[in-house]
Amino acid sequence: xxxxxxxxxxxxxxxxxxxxxxxxxxxxxxxxxxxxxxxxxxxxxxxxxxxxxxxxxxxxxxxxxxxxxxxxxxxxxxxxxxxxxxxxxxxxxxxxxxxxxxxxxxxxxxxxxxxxxxxxxxxxxxxxxxxxxxxxxxxxxxxxxxxxxxxxxxxxxxxxxxxxxxxxxxxxxxxxxxxxxxxxxxxxxxxxxxxxxxxxxxxxxxxxxxxxxxxxxxxxxxxxxxxxxxxxxxxxxxxxxxxxxxxxxxxxxxxxxxxxxxxxxxxxxxxxxxxxxxxxxxxxxxxxxxxxxxxxxxxxxxxxxxxxxxxxxxxxxxxxxxxxxxxxxxxxxxxxxxxxxxxx
Amino acid sequence: xxxxxxxxxxxxxxxxxxxxxxxxxxxxxxxxxxxxxxxxxxxxxxxxxxxxxxxxxxxxxxxxxxxxxxxxxxxxxxxxxxxxxxxxxxxxxxxxxxxxxxxxxxxxxxxxxxxxxxxxxxxxxxxxxxxxxxxxxxxxxxxxxxxxxxxxxxxxxxxxxxxxxxxxxxxxxxxxxxxxxxxxxxxxxxxxxxxxxxxxxxxxxxxxxxxxxxxxxxxxxxxxxxxxxxxxxxxxxxxxxxxxxxxxxxxxxxxxxxxxxxxxxxxxxxxxxxxxxxxxxxxxxxxxxxxxxxxxxxxxxxxxxxxxxxxxxxxxxxxxxxxxxxxxxxxxxxxxxxxxxxxx
Numbered sequence: 001x002x003x004x005x006x007x008x009x010x011x012x013x014x015x016x017x018x019x020x021x022x023x024x025x026x027x028x029x030x031x032x033x034x035x036x037x038x039x040x041x042x043x044x045x046x047x048x049x050x051x052x053x054x055x056x057x058x059x060x061x062x063x064x065x066x067x068x069x070x071x072x073x074x075x076x077x078x079x080x081x082x083x084x085x086x087x088x089x090x091x092x093x094x095x096x097x098x099x100x101x102x103x104x105x106x107x108x109x110x111x112x113x114x115x116x117x118x119x120x121x122x123x124x125x126x127x128x129x130x131x132x133x134x135x136x137x138x139x140x141x142x143x144x145x146x147x148x149x150x151x152x153x154x155x156x157x158x159x160x161x162x163x164x165x166x167x168x169x170x171x172x173x174x175x176x177x178x179x180x181x182x183x184x185x186x187x188x189x190x191x192x193x194x195x196x197x198x199x200x201x202x203x204x205x206x207x208x209x210x211x212x213x214x215x216x217x218x219x220x221x222x223x224x225x226x227x228x229x230x231x232x233x234x235x236x237x238x239x240x241x242x243x244x245x246x247x248x249x250x251x252x253x254x255x256x257x258x259x260x261x262x263x264x265x266x267x268x269x270x271x272x273x274x275x276x277x278x279x280x281x282x283x284x285x286x287x288x289x290x291x292x293x294x295x296x297x298x299x300x301x302x303x304x305x306x307x308x309x310x311x312x313x314x315x316x317x318x319x320x321x322x323x324x325x326x327x328x329x330x331x332x333x334x335x336x337x338x339x340x341x342x343x344x
Numbered sequence: 345x346x347x348x349x350x351x352x353x354x355x356x357x358x359x360x361x362x363x364x365x366x367x368x369x370x371x372x373x374x375x376x377x378x379x380x381x382x383x384x385x386x387x388x389x390x391x392x393x394x395x396x397x398x399x400x401x402x403x404x405x406x407x408x409x410x411x412x413x414x415x416x417x418x419x420x421x422x423x424x425x426x427x428x429x430x431x432x433x434x435x436x437x438x439x440x441x442x443x444x445x446x447x448x449x450x451x452x453x454x455x456x457x458x459x460x461x462x463x464x465x466x467x468x469x470x471x472x473x474x475x476x477x478x479x480x481x482x483x484x485x486x487x488x489x490x491x492x493x494x495x496x497x498x499x500x501x502x503x504x505x506x507x508x509x510x511x512x513x514x515x516x517x518x519x520x521x522x523x524x525x526x527x528x529x530x531x532x533x534x535x536x537x538x539x540x541x542x543x544x545x546x547x548x549x550x551x552x553x554x555x556x557x558x559x560x561x562x563x564x565x566x567x568x569x570x571x572x573x574x575x576x577x578x579x580x581x582x583x584x585x586x587x588x589x590x591x592x593x594x595x596x597x598x599x600x601x602x603x604x605x606x607x608x609x610x611x612x613x614x615x616x617x618x619x620x621x622x623x624x625x626x627x628x629x630x631x632x633x634x635x636x637x638x639x640x641x642x643x644x645x646x647x648x649x650x651x652x653x654x655x656x657x658x659x660x661x662x663x664x665x666x667x668x669x670x671x672x673x674x675x676x677x678x679x680x681x682x683x684x685x686x687x688x
């Protein structure tokens with residue numbers, strides 16, 4: 001046995017029924033070997049630096065959501081993160097390298113099967129960006145907008161949850177594509193951010209709107225060509241009423257519905273999908289990582305030339321992870337929610 | 345003024361609120377000139393032979409359904425039909441020719457703008473087929489299945505309203521594409537037809553199923569790759585629970601929902617569209633008529649070689665049109681509902 005070290009973890013205490021509470025998770029300190037144990041060929045041992053707090057995690061905290069693998073009780077939550085390789089028995093990764101991808105919510109992780117683990121491409125950019133603009137949310141925005149929404153110059157784009165990890169990028173990508181873009185978010189502060197910092201043409205606070213349909217008609221008198229849906233439910237219904245002919249809806253997340261996935265708010269007007277010849281498509285970013293190099297080629301210059309910006313909400317310490325996750329569903333975070341476990 | 349002739353018409357007496365009743369229409373006998381009046385360049389004067397009774401007509405009988413143009417009160421209902429040209433001032437059509445396309449529900453029509461009017465291609469086939477397999481429903485099945493569902497050999501296909509004008513063709517096209525196909529319909533007779541005459545692998549009577557989800561699991565233990573949706577509502581919801589990864593849903597009609605388009609049954613599980621990466625697409629056949637020659641090239645040999653069959657339900661006389669339309673929504677018809685106005 002090699003040297004052991006103390007390892008703080010966030011574990012799943014019980015499966016979530018509807019809404020997530022901090023008490024569904026607990027902190028535990030266990031021990032972990034500093035070296036890769038024998039018999040673990042192809043594994044990577046990492047120190048976790050940043051954890052990505054994403055809405056889909058709630059789905060995996062539930063017991064039976066089809067096509068999402070549930071977490072194991074009393075084991076650490078897992079998700080995307082940025083880590084430093086401390087030991088490697090995998091030919092692609094070397095000790096000392098920085099990586100991002102699937103890891104566990106703990107200080108140190110033994111990643112036995114690093115099939116979703118990428119090298120950090122550009123160390124001059126903030127490392128936390130690999131949980132956001134340069135990681136899964138960035139790829140989600142890129143794939144969802146450019147591959148699934150096929151934007152054309154002059155088209156109108158609407159984004160819900162627009163100041164979030166993905167939404168803020170959709171808005172900025174839409175502007176680079178020559179589209180008119182409107183975002184909605186849940187506070188005055190977020191609306192200000194969208195208009196003043198992130199370059200959205202317009203933005204509104206959905207919590208101040210009695211009637212989503214009327215709000216959309218105000219911002220899109222001629223209708224919506226592209227909707228990047230992060231929320232589902234009533235907002236999706238209102239959007240379908242306002243879609244233009246041959247509109248496209250990318251379904252990426254349904255944060256308003258995660259609490260009750262199996263019986264969420266009904267969408268009662270799918271007839272619009274027919275009469276407006278709408279294409280509605282769901283996707284998982286994980287199916288599209290072959291496009292990651294192409295994405296970096298596009299986005300890194302945009303960041304370096306300050307043509308694109310990225311707002312993060314960084315919580316300190318692994319202890320803050322449960323609260324940060326819960327906060328995501330009440331919209332406490334402003335921008336991409338990240339947890340710092342350690343700074344290198 | 346030229347010679348006038350008596351012209352029986354089916355007119356819209358009042359806009360339909362929810363369900364259509366025969367009393368929403370009335371029969372009227374008016375007069376029409378046998379020749380094209382002067383000043384009507386480009387018009388075609390026809391004798392109507394067959395009228396196509398289609399579900400979408402109910403949408404146009406309502407006052408305000410977006411993207412569907414409502415009929416004018418006290419004017420004839422219009423729709424697809426097969427007609428004989430009696431006089432023409434349009435360069436593409438000659439007296440004596442047989443045509444199919446948009447006409448009015450009356451014995452004789454002056455078609456002022458024949459932009460949706462096609463020549464009857466093959467006079468050896470039953471003329472009524474141009475309201476069905478060789479007309480709009482045939483094109484709907486062709487475009488919907490081959491263009492929107494991208495079938496691959498060995499995939500599983502489910503069709504609702506499967507013995508109807510479009511559904512019976514989807515099933516047969518699916519078999520030619522090497523797919524496994526199951527249809528649902530609303531009577532024992534229709535289910536027999538699907539299995540014994542139309543070549544579906546399996547069929548069931550949805551009215552005998554308490555739980556659509558369980559029924560679909562029985563016929564598709566490994567899930568559904570392609571759903572051709574003719575009905576919408578609760579059945580669509582059950583299908584989404586049973587879709588496979590990367591499944592495709594073509595939304596063509598929502599006959600179960602036409603009575604209450606604006607607030608139809610809610611679909612509460614669109615989250616499935618994301619987690620199963622489903623593409624859901626609505627279409628209007630009218631956008632795809634450039635494919636009509638290609639479609640005929642495929643379908644006419646299949647008919648001539650008796651590799652495909654087509655079941656029609658023919659009502660006699662223009663007086664039967666209101667009843668035939670109402671019957672469509674209670675499923676009285678078996679196969680494509682046609683009304684014969686005259687036999688040449």
